[in-house]
Amino acid sequence: MLGFFAWFTFSLLLASFLEWFIHKYFMHTTLWLPVAVERHAVKHHAERRAPGKFIAAEDELEEYHLFETSAMPMVWMLHFPVFGLVYLGWGPWASFGCALGTALYMVAYEMLHWSIHCPDKFWFRNSAWFRFLSEHHRRHHHRSRINYNVVLPLADLVLGTLSFEPVQPEPERKFQEVS
Numbered sequence: 001m002l003g004f005f006a007w008f009t010f011s012l013l014l015a016s017f018l019e020w021f022i023h024k025y026f027m028h029t030t031l032w033l034p035v036a037v038e039r040h041a042v043k044h045h046a047e048r049r050a051p052g053k054f055i056a057a058e059d060e061l062e063e064y065h066l067f068e069t070s071a072m073p074m075v076w077m078l079h080f081p082v083f084g085l086v087y088l089g090w091g092p093w094a095s096f097g098c099a100l101g102t103a104l105y106m107v108a109y110e111m112l113h114w115s116i117h118c119p120d121k122f123w124f125r126n127s128a129w130f131r132f133l134s135e136h137h138r139r140h141h142h143r144s145r146i147n148y149n150v151v152l153p154l155a156d157l158v159l160g161t162l163s164f165e166p167v168q169p170e171p172e173r174k175f176q177e178v179s
Contacts, residue, residue, distance in 0.1 A: 003094030007086060011101030013154060019109060020155035023148040055119050072106040108151045142167040
């Protein structure tokens with residue numbers, strides 16, 4: 001069982017570096033997947049950079065869906081050889097911990113990124129951690145060479161892309177209440 005917790009924790013920490021690498025080199029560099037750069041760095045950043053546009057307006061939500069075009073299940077399945085190696089070296093609990101930690105991080109990425117840009121008033125919107133991550137991500141939209149992490153900015157810290165440089169405040173927005 002110790003292997004489960006060790007690999008679960010390790011996979012969460014490693015996922016921060018994988019998120020950073022994928023975001024920087026696949027979503028902001030045309031070298032690998034130009035379509036990803038077009039969708040993310042060009043379209044998404046352009047839509048969510050202007051003052052008052054970081055959070056989607058109510059009429060934009062028809063096009064803004066959770067997990068709509070996510071490649072995360074495919075990215076998670078690419079980890080199967082890693083899960084197999086962990087299984088062979090440390091056993092089934094370790095492999096399960098690694099797979100679960102990786103999946104949890106990917107779901108957290110999708111949920112957080114969507115929640116950051118969605119106008120609904122979620123119960124966690126006013127939590128200190130969510131406000132920190134939202135502002136961290138907003139800085140990325142203003143300067144795309146910083147703050148690549150959305151979930152856990154560990155890789156930003158270690159790799160020197162963590163920035164607290166202020167950007168102009170986002171205009172106040174009214175959120176609809178959760179019922």
